[in-house]
Amino acid sequence: MRLTNSQTIMNWDYLEPYTSELNVTHSDIDGMGHANNTCYAIWCENCAWKHSEDLGLTLQDYQRLDRGVVVHKASYNYLLPAFENNQLMIATWLTNCDYKLRLERRFQIINLQTKQTLMKAHWLMICTVLSTGKPARFPSKFIEVYGSAIVPSK
Secondary structure: OOOOHHHOOOOOOEOOOEEEEEEOOHHHEOOOOOEOHHHHHHHHHHHHHHHHHHHOOOHHHHHHHOEEEEEEEEEEEEOOOOOOOOEEEEEEEEEEEOOOOEEEEEEEEEEOOOOOEEEEEEEEEEEEEOOOOOEOOOOHHHHHHHHOOEOOEO
């Protein structure tokens, strides 16, 4: 989903976010009464796939090219909890690419009711050969699609 006028009031860390909305469900809630930390990682992954597909690279493209971009290192900064029935907006950006092997993705999750940031995340990803798991250079399609989607900071 591209930025709409209603989303411009959000205090995003980067320009031009790709966004996805979700509702926190009962199954997301852990024994401490808030959304479990693992849910945030899943929400980020789902948003990243939607963004990739929107840019023009699908799982089928990865399989056809025998290449994928996989998370090498992930960092999550949990700022505030999410509770059942909270409406959240997840934003993601591609923020850096070396056009060879490495790609960086950032995330920010905002509670739509309070407009507060609940979490920020950073992924360092590398291109790998799917059939072997070994690092490999980006195919030209990855450079074309992901390289052209890098956003500047504010």
